[in-house]
Amino acid sequence: MGFLQKLGFGLKKSSNQITSGITDIFTKKKLDSATLEELEELLISADLGVSAAAHIVNEFARQKQDKDITETEIRTALAEQIRQIIAPCEQPLMFSAEHKPFVVLMIGVNGAGKTTTIGKLAAKLQAEGKQVSCIAGDTFRAAAVEQLKEWGARAKVRVFCGAPNCDSAGLCYDGLNAAIKADDDVVFIDTAGRLQNKNGLMDELKKIVRVIQKIMPDAPHRILLTLDATTGQNALAQVEAFKQIIGIDGLIMTKLDGTAKGGILVAIAQAQQLPIYYIGIGEKTEDLDVFKADEFARSLLNLE
Ligand SMILES: Nc1nc2c(ncn2[C@@H]2O[C@H](COP(=O)(O)OP(=O)(O)OP(=O)(O)O)[C@@H](O)[C@H]2O)c(=O)[nH]1
Ligand SMILES: [Mg+2]
Numbered sequence: 001m002g003f004l005q006k007l008g009f010g011l012k013k014s015s016n017q018i019t020s021g022i023t024d025i026f027t028k029k030k031l032d033s034a035t036l037e038e039l040e041e042l043l044i045s046a047d048l049g050v051s052a053a054a055h056i057v058n059e060f061a062r063q064k065q066d067k068d069i070t071e072t073e074i075r076t077a078l079a080e081q082i083r084q085i086i087a088p089c090e091q092p093l094m095f096s097a098e099h100k101p102f103v104v105l106m107i108g109v110n111g112a113g114k115t116t117t118i119g120k121l122a123a124k125l126q127a128e129g130k131q132v133s134c135i136a137g138d139t140f141r142a143a144a145v146e147q148l149k150e151w152g153a154r155a156k157v158r159v160f161c162g163a164p165n166c167d168s169a170g171l172c173y174d175g176l177n178a179a180i181k182a183d184d185d186v187v188f189i190d191t192a193g194r195l196q197n198k199n200g201l202m203d204e205l206k207k208i209v210r211v212i213q214k215i216m217p218d219a220p221h222r223i224l225l226t227l228d229a230t231t232g233q234n235a236l237a238q239v240e241a242f243k244q245i246i247g248i249d250g251l252i253m254t255k256l257d258g259t260a261k262g263g264i265l266v267a268i269a270q271a272q273q274l275p276i277y278y279i280g281i282g283e284k285t286e287d288l289d290v291f292k293a294d295e296f297a298r299s300l301l302n303l304e
Pocket of ligand 2: 115
């Protein structure tokens with residue numbers, strides 16, 4: 001199965017909720033203001049957010065009101081409205097050779113998929129011929145280091161790690177120096193999602209940035225926030241929190257497979273002007289791919 005097929009498959013719970021809702025709303029009914037209101041509520045309940053839902057339905061109504069249209073036409077028109085909202089987020093992440101190494105700091109709450117996504121990206125870049133290393137900055141949990149090491153072994157990528165519970169920023173400092181010495185093209189820094197408390201986590205992230213800037217003043221070249229789609233509306237609050245404290249260059253949304261909350265990607269695109277570089281639809285390397293607005297919008301409406 002290709003990524004697109006898998007995406008359609010993974011988003012089935014989200015798209016079924018929306019499309020069966022559309023069927024219920026429009027069966028034997030006219031496209032009047034009451035049905036449009038129901039449609040808006042449906043999109044809100046599918047996690048697209050109040051603002052995006054209102055915008056989509058208004059545009060849809062402007063074009064289609066009082067016209068006799070089939071259900072497929074309704075879905076196609078909605079997919080196009082969604083595509084327009086999320087299209088600005090479709091931007092390639094260039095692991096530019098101008099920076100050597102190109103340093104990527106991966107952040108996000110615990111369980112969001114940071115370590116897994118680093119593993120997948122490292123494997124992909126390695127396969128493309130880039131020299132990659134990973135720094136196991138999550139020194140808080142021994143299992144986190146092991147997990148990254150397993151990915152590293154699979155991808156044949158070096159993983160830099162320290163003693164259990166060692167200072168994370170210090171480890172990142174040493175890891176980046178090692179990467180420079182080894183002439184790596186790309187370095188991924190894994191971070192902890194959970195510390196004693198939120199302030200502790202945020203202070204540690206800021207400290208990591210300060211410390212690596214002592215070696216490379218323009219690093220990290222990307223700070224990527226990993227978001228778990230299954231958390232729904234809470235993902236919006238996570239973006240805000242990390243944005244305020246350390247700043248974000250782009251997003252990666254994981255676990256779009258098997259959730260009914262895939263619409264959250266649309267809410268985030270509407271609320272934030274941030275690139276969505278990759279989406280994850282499973283646990284394997286091939287289950288991560290670049291975000292394509294058209295594919296996503298059509299899959300969310302169960303269109304081929
Ligand atoms: N189904 C699915 N599972 C995923 C995806 N991405 C990650 N996972 C799984 O989610 C779980 C958590 O992923 P991790 O990569 O450990 O998350 P993390 O952000 O590093 O978590 P902490 O280290 O605890 O902060 C793992 O079991 C992953 O296999 C995805 O796109 N789809
Ligand atoms: Mg982790």
